Amino acid sequence: MDFTKILSINVNTVVGKLILINIVVYIVLAVTGVVFFILYGLYTDAFFSLFFLIKPGSGYSILYIIHFVFDIPILLVGLDILLYGYWWELLTSMFIHANILHLGFNMFALKVLGEPLEKLVGKLRLLVVFLLSGTVGNVLTVLTNPTTISLGASGGIFGIAATISFIEYKLFKYTRSLKWLLLVFLISSLPLAGGVPNIIAHFGGLVTGATLGLIYASKLRETYGNIEDYYY
Template identity: 40%
Template structure:
């Protein structure tokens, strides 16, 4: 049906004097909030709280499935995933894996640390070990490895705080991809620029990736950016001033996490799955390329 000028649907793309769009139901009110399902601009009187962001009255009414197919009316996250009953499941699984490995390390001691930690290559004269020697699994296992209680406590508290909102916004599969790629990005940058004989471990790279993704998500939803920017700034200061911290893992995770999250939440609706898959594939290929180039430098 063609829209009639002046009808209630027309103001969807209207702009006010401040450059913000007008609420699709109240043309005289500009707003920076959009429905997380259909992306129509909505004012405070029209916002209906959802698990992530807000929905417009039309999407809330259509949730029952009348007049549309079940696929069209199924609630979706901002990134296009089905809304899960438990938006903390993957976060809890990741925390469980980290705690389980920590308990194993406390039981086994230095042997497990030396076998699973992030190590590029040992100096000449030592038993060959490290990623350069073909032990690529260290890029992954180091992400779940902690030695001290304060280390794992801080990382797990950060994961519990950052994980559930991102898992709810992205969906389980996309959140898992974000976490793993962020951690791999931190391991890859560490491998590239740090001392290859240096030893590193911890989930900090993945956590910084979640922090970068949180900033991207908040900007996408037009929320106040000050809290997350202040938190990010404090963590970066801590990264570069506190001793024995692998800044490479933090920066690598932050960059990859922000980039992957941007591709996920800004993917056009008509090609959402394709763009999101391509974003993850490009990030993974970049990580593999970094590791491959560094390996050639160390063994060539």
């Protein structure tokens, strides 16, 4: 595994662009939090805003202030969608993370699993997997628990993991990504975002990705050479 490749961002790929967008969004929100709390003399909260957009335990959280005080709906809040039609939360919430650890793990998983999938199926199909899996996971979240507040790219990442796992096994009888999928599942079961993991979104992304994996695999031929060429 070449860690220099993993830590680099290739903006010529869809995966690279998705990672860059997530990082930029985090930085913008973190800086917004720092400025906001400094203006109100809350210097401790300003410092923690660099690392926690949703602060665990007591204290203010810039994401809640933006969403509920400034009335800029960017998190996934089921009642917002059901009562007010804020459907864009299904998408915006996929690019927002609660803290550095939450962002870092999701971007690592997106890099390791997303780039090989993009090489196999192409840019457009990769984007479809990520957005559709994440959206389906969020829709299921809203329908099953409309009072939940959710955020993060894990639904889309579970979709990518399932898609490449099915394609690998059907075309190459290879199980590397199944092992990554298990690792993603185990780590995503931890409260990385500071609250209860959104298992419903993970499940929705997983089922969507598995379905797309079966569809894509049936259309692909075994002309890719050595499967190791697609991994780090």
